[in-house]
Amino acid sequence: MEITGAELFVKALKEESVTTLFAYPGGQAIDLFNALYGEKEIDVILPRHEQGLVHAADGYARSTGKVGVCLVTSGPGATNLVTGIATANYDSVPLVCFTGQVPTSLIGNDAFQEVDIVGITRSISKYAVTVRKREDLAETIRKAFYIAKTGKPGVVAVDLPKDIQRAYGSDFYPKEIAIRGYKPNTSVHMGQLNKALDILRHAKKPVFLIGGGVNIAHANKEMTRLAELTGIPVITTIMGKGAIPTTHSLYVGNIGIHGSYAANRAISNCDVLFSIGTRFNDRITGKIEEFATAAKIIHIDIDAASISRNIVVDVPIVADAKKAICSLLEKAEPLSVSEWVNEINDWKKEYPIDMGRSGLTPQMVIKAVNEIFTDAVVTTDVGQNQLWTTQFLALDENRQMLPSGGLGTMGYGFPAAIGAKLGNPHKDVIVISGDGGMQMNIQEMATAVVYELPIIICILNNGYLGNVRQWQEMFYDRRYSSTCMRYRRSCEIDCNTPDHCCPEYTPDFIRLAESYGAKGIRVTKPADIKDALISAKQNTKTPTIIEFIIDREINVMPIVPPGNSLNDMILESEEHGK
Amino acid sequence: MKKRWICLFVENEIGVLARISGLFSAKSYNLDSLTVGVTEDSTISRMTISLTSDDKTFEQIKKQLSRSVEVIKLVDYTDTPIHMKEILFVRVNGCSDVDITELFRISKVFGATIIDYDGTTVLLECTQTENRNDDLIALLQRKFTNRIEIVRGGSVAVEAVSISER
Known part of the structure; x- marks a missing residue:
């Protein structure tokens, strides 16, 4: 039977x-939306901005393990995806992003809303591919889903x-596909694995360093068993956190520039570092x-390209984390x-991560989240809010x-939560954000309201772009350049002394x-934290914003200053002490 | 740092050249030359890439190229016996009779051919290794300073069938 490309597109989505x-219409995508009209099997979500859209698809994919799917129009619709595509690809999240494009006869003519999105997203x-012939459409879509979710997932x-x-x-849609240049690794090299086991057998001070690969491969149970079987302590990266329950006696903490003292110390002193699914990013290695x-x-x-890139390794093993861990469990x-x-x-x-201070602290907020939400997905934005969350949030099989x-x-956390809630309607979905990041995709409040998503948005409001401010305080002589969110024209231009006289914060998040x-x-006292969270949990019809007014100059501690080794951590904040 | 050679089989599709060359620029890899042409199978193109790098970077380059969906096969020619040639055109302007005689002599020594000539301008063609072409260019630059124009095609390489050294 002959059908249109748009009809085949809808059929392909169902087959997949x-x-x-997650879709936002426009002139060059109108036929695709026409074919989707009234479609009952596909829930078409209309976010308020394409960046929010792609982050939502990302949150959906990360929290469900399925491929996140985006559909936008050409030109600005497509370019608005760019940050989200890079975000997802960098964290190995499987997304397929469909973009409308001007007709093939107009490509290259600088037509209205024409951009070379394939060229823009190539790196x-x-x-990334443009479909140039109708007969290639089905195979290209099949290929897109296959490539996105296999091997190291990506966009x-x-x-x-x-x-x-x-x-x-x-109307034919292929079930199987073979791509001659793309053969994801499906086996584990036993020779290399035996070499690794041999080294491990003689280890006196071994550690596991676990990255996001274990979470992506859903190998958390297996990883926990491997740690228990061998008795080897487990350190994680930010992306790897949750690989084993954070309450487990063998869990040490996060490595890295805001990692725990014990974890960084253990890495510096171990005799065997057994790492799985991490690329040894500069934020974890320090010097x-x-x-x-x-x-x-x-x-x-x-990914073979992740091995021996940043650090030279003794035993490289190219394999899927779950398969490798299962093989290790046998031997x-x-x-x-x-x-x-x-x-x-x-x-x-000796040095637990603990803010140990009075007043309303992020630690108290996150600890309360740990107590109240036992079956939950927690998204974070970027900056101090994210770092505190990675330090204090407890993770296990029910909390991601x-x-x-x-x-x-920045701007990731809230829209990602929309996707996570759509994919996990029965779980509590909590956003830990800052006042800066929340404003980067705040328009998605409308999306959360219209789709009746009772997401709980915790804004840790310090009136600063806190992470940059912290660096300015510690390494740039307190020159708070463009980081104050309460600044007004009437303020001193070089103010670095926040006090009670500062102008009112805008917007008023409650009225917003x-x-x-x-x-x-709005929560200003520690005593009100739990009540606010419980009241938000009871609000099952709409999202709830809880604005926690925190001290303006709280820092994320400990910290490895830029250029230092993991051994040289600053453990306590000078101004505030422990 | 060492001179390296890669033979790359890729899908003959729009955008593949951009993907491969873009990888070099995005990751700050040095690229000396890249040639590409379709193979006996019209769906596959073959690239010859020459570059200069240290061992560690070269390993990373090979891995990055191999993981591209469009790359079908990568062969490292760095230490294998290969034949490689580069086409070179040199245009020499403002030649006197003495110059022309000299150019004929040079051509003979370097195995170049004079393919065109109008009394004062001479066009040389030389299909030799990249190094040999470098030598010829150096000589011509010395002898005919500011009077030459150079067009280099980039190297193409193929595995040797009978020789065991390059």
Whole structure:
């Protein structure tokens, strides 16, 4: 039977089991939306901005394990996706992004709303392609989904010119696809694995360093069993947090420039560093020349290009994290490393991550979230709010954290929560954001309200772009350049002394929530934290914004100053003490 | 730092050249030359890439190229016996009779051919290795300073069938 390209597009989505589509219409996508009209099997979600749209698809994909699917128009619709595509691709999130395009006959003519989105996204996507012939459409879409979700997951952009959408052609949609240049690794090299096990057998001070790869492969249970079987302590990156429950006795903490003292100390002193699914990003290694110098390093990663790029490893193993861990479970043996574990536990006791201060602190807010929301997805924005969340949020099989780890995209947290709630209607979905990041995609309040998504948005409001302000305080002589969110024209231009006389914050988040038909609560005292969260949990019809007014100059501690090794941490804030 | 050679089989599709060359610019990899042409299978193009890099960067370049969906196969020619040639055109302007005689002599030594000539301007063609062409260019630059124009085609390479050294 002959059908239009747009009809085939809808058929393809169904064949790929797409039930939620994040979509914003426009001139060059109107045929696709026409074909979607009245479609009952696909829930078409209309966010208020394409950046919010793509982050929502990202949050949906991360929290469900399915491919997130976006549909936008050409030109500005397509370019508004760019930040979200880079965000998702950097964190290996499977997305397929469809963009409308001007008709093939007009491509290259600087037509209205024409951009070369394939060219623009080439370096920030796993694959990007323009469909130039109607007969290629089905195979291209099949290929896009296959590439997005296999191997190291990533973003595929598919550009659909208007004439292709309207052209009639076959309704056939292939089930199987073979791409000669793309063969994701599906096995584990046993020789290399045995080498790794051999090194492990002789280890006196081994640690596991776990990155996002274990969460992406959904290998959390297996990872926990492997840690328990071997008795090896587990350190995670921000993306790897939750690989084993954070309450587990073998869990040490996060590594990195805001990692825990015990974790960074353990990395610097270990004799075997067994890493799985991390790319040794500069935010985790600190000064690279002094990273884990005493250790033999084993590195399992699905991406060969992530191995021996930043640090030289002794045993490289290219494999899927889950498959590799399962193979290890068959062969690994218990190690006698209790002395080493005790040593690490002493470090944990010596300098626990603890704000230990009075007043309303982010730590109190996140601890209350831990207590009240046991079955939840927690998204974070970027900056101090994210770092505090990675420090204090407890994770286990029922509680997941979604941060923008690699790209560090402000404005990610709230729209990602919309996607997470759509994908997990029965879970509580909480956003931990700052007052800066929340304003970067605040228009999505309308989306959350109209789709009746009772998301709980915790804004930690310090009236500053806090993370940059912290750096300015610590490393730039308190020169608070363009970081005060309460600044007005009438202020001193070089003010760095926030006090009670500062101008009112704008917007008023409570009235803003109310103007959208949502609920708004302001919390200024520790005693009110729990009541506010419980009241938000009871509001099941609309989103709730809880604005927590926190001290204006709280810092994220500890910190490894730029250029230092993980051994050289500043543990306590000078101004405030512990 | 060492001179490297890569033979790359890629999908013969729009945008593949941009993807490959874009990878080099995005990641700040040095690229000496890149040539591309369609193979006996019209759906596949073959690239010859020459570059100069250290071992670690070169490993990373190979991995990054290999993981591109459009790359079908990568062969490292750095230490394998290959034949490689580069086409070079040199236009020499303002030649006297003595110059022309000299150019014929040089051509003979370098295995170049004079392919065109109008009394004062001479066009040389030389299909040699990149190094040999470098030598010829250096010589001509010395002898005919500010009077030459150069068009280089970039190297193409193929595995040797009988020789064991390059």
